[in-house]
Amino acid sequence: MKKISVLLPCYNEEDNVVPLSEEIVKIFETELPFYDYEIVFIDNCSIDNTRLLLRDVCRKNRRIKAIFNVKNFPATSGYHGLCQTTGDCTINLVADFQDPPELIPRLVREWENGYKIVSCVKTSSRENFIMRFLRTCYYKIIKKLSDVEQIEHFIGTGLYDSSFINILRNLQDPAPYFRGIVAELGFQRKNITYEQQKRRAGKSKNNWYTLYDQAMLGFTSYTKTGLRLATIAGFILGGLTFLVALSYFVYKLLYWDSFDAGIAPVVIGVFFIGSVQLFFIGFIGEYVMAINTRLRLQGRPLVIEEERINFEADDGG
Secondary structure, three states: OOEEEEEEEEOOOOOOHHHHHHHHHHHHHHOOOOOEEEEEEEEOOOOOOHHHHHHHHHHHOOOEEEEEEOOOOOOOHHHHHHHHOOOOEEEEOOOOOOOOOOHHHHHHHHHHOOOOEEEEEEEEEOOOHHHHHHHHHHHHHHHHHOOOOOOOOOOOOEEEEHHHHHHHHHHOOOOOOHHHHHHHHOOOEEEEEEEEOOOOOOOOOOOHHHHHHHHHHHHHHHOOHHHHHHHHHHHHHHHHHHHHHHHHHHHHHHOOOOOOOOOHHHHHHHHHHHHHHHHHHHHHHHHHHHHHHHHHHOOOOOOOEEEEEOOOOOOOO
16 A cells, blocks of 8 residues: 655644545545555644644544654754655645645655656745735746746745655755756656645745845755846946946037036946945855855755654654
8 A cells, every 4th residue: 555645844723734634535535445544744833723733633643743853953854854754755835735635645646657757836826915026026937947847826835756755865065945946857757736825724924034044045056047147247347337428528529518427327327336336245145155055054954853653653653
């Protein structure tokens, strides 16, 4: 009997973990009865009742497992969780019902058709319109600039065969950008579409800073264009500045007594060039910071676990 793992990263999801686990168990019992399964929650040090509720559901069902991290590792917890699953394939979902559990049978069917990766692509979303627009712009930009294929509106939700999970285990990337890894290293992949739902309960833990951090990780990991734009822009602006200066010099020679340029063009030019320089210095700084982060995290674990529940059978007792 094939075994399917379902990974659910969570943080302060006390209103969702119990109904979500119940709904997933029901799906396996009614629609996928010929498969063994495990449900793995990896909790990022929740400060509400999430851990208490997880202990209870794990006690009632030994197929539900939990990993408790000692602190919040938002960037790497999900990746680490994927590497701890033991199924023939692993389904990655968020723990807030935005990724509907009803996707599970669809994902399994495509896996049985021979696809090693089945990625879920959002064709529509009930999230904030502005956020949807900004995400669309980001995906379009990085897809154009990256040397590696990128999957638009893909946030990591999907099914991954155990052969791909083994690749993840052996990557040893201290700062993995999972969406890019799937696009770059994934094989025999199929995209399926779905509508992202609203959160059933609770508030989103993502904010502008965390979203910006993920966006910059994608840019610095999979694009060289930012650095090259700085060089190209420098040449272009330098050439334009030279032409403007030459034009002013010629006009002054031809109309020595009547031509008065004033200080406005100088001020505008200084502020324009300065703002462009600051922009690209900051952009280059993002690359430098990404390199520094990878060097600093080299050799460190992706997360530090505090406790595991119901993993005893897999660990040999």
